[in-house]
Amino acid sequence: DTGVSQNPRHKITKRGQNVTFRCDPISEHNRLYWYRQTLGQGPEFLTYFQNEAQLEKSRLLSDRFSAERPKGSFSTLEIQRTEQGDSAMYLCASSFTGGIYNEQFFGPGTRLTVL
Amino acid sequence: TQLLEQSPQFLSIQEGENLTVYCNSSSVFSSLQWYRQEPGEGPVLLVTVVTGGEVKKLKRLTFQFGDARKDSSLHITAAQPGDTGLYLCAGTNQAGTALIFGKGTTLSVSS
Numbered sequence: 560d561t562g563v564s565q566n567p568r569h570k571i572t573k574r575g576q577n578v579t580f581r582c583d584p585i586s587e588h589n590r591l592y593w594y595r596q597t598l599g600q601g602p603e604f605l606t607y608f609q610n611e612a613q614l615e616k617s618r619l620l621s622d623r624f625s626a627e628r629p630k631g632s633f634s635t636l637e638i639q640r641t642e643q644g645d646s647a648m649y650l651c652a653s654s655f656t657g658g659i660y661n662e663q664f665f666g667p668g669t670r671l672t673v674l
Numbered sequence: 675t676q677l678l679e680q681s682p683q684f685l686s687i688q689e690g691e692n693l694t695v696y697c698n699s700s701s702v703f704s705s706l707q708w709y710r711q712e713p714g715e716g717p718v719l720l721v722t723v724v725t726g727g728e729v730k731k732l733k734r735l736t737f738q739f740g741d742a743r744k745d746s747s748l749h750i751t752a753a754q755p756g757d758t759g760l761y762l763c764a765g766t767n768q769a770g771t772a773l774i775f776g777k778g779t780t781l782s783v784s785s
Contacts, residue, residue, distance in 0.1 A: 563716075592772065601678075601762050601775030602717065615771055650716050652773075660705040660724055661766040663773055665716035 561585070563666035565651050571672045572641055579637045580669045584653030591634050592663060593626055594650040595619065602650050608634060609656065641673045676701040678763055680776035687783055690752050695779040697763035698745045704766065706746045707773070708737055711760040753783045 564583045572578050584591050589610050594602035605624070607615040610631040620626075623641075628634040638645055648670050652663040679698050687693055697706065705724040709717035721730050723739035723746060730737045734757075736749040750757055760780050764773040 565716075590771075594773075599777065601764070601777050602773070603775070604767075604772035607771050615769065617772075652716075660707070660722045661770060661773070662707065662719060662722055664719060665709075668714075668716045670714065 565666040582651030588653035590654045592652040596648040678776035694749045709762040
């Protein structure tokens, strides 16, 4: 039974470049979430998919951010024209609609550094 | 706005000591979850508490949910260096989707 996987684990980029991260959820989970975590903070919600539909977006998700889950399986998060303030850990989580108490299981994260 | 406040923010203790960390809110949550996160990794779910007054035990860790479901605590007995990490509490937002996290308690246990 594999957990949530994320790639790459680390990404260093120059300001202004575009980056894309991938998340593969637990196979039977139909809900997928993206969070961002900066140093000294807990994770903050960015967006949520149920199957392939993006149902909720946070105000943190600026126009430079876009997320997709084309076939209801893996998801990608793209950041265009990166800024130094985008440096953070990007976490993906998944859960099952039929599961109780909204228990979400997290991947290892992608650490983004924008120079 | 639903907020979760955790205290203390940092805790540094010796192996064998006991400790308690707290998670408080002015909002009622249907359930609260506790996660542990190690540097460079994602949070790992430890427990979910759902009933007011509930106490759950996980080896040396004891979790309690307040009667009013607005607060929770985590007590560790005889801490070990392997307990070192960031402890996060989280509750589900009113829409029943996203998790709202506290800022966490960073625990360091030295031998």
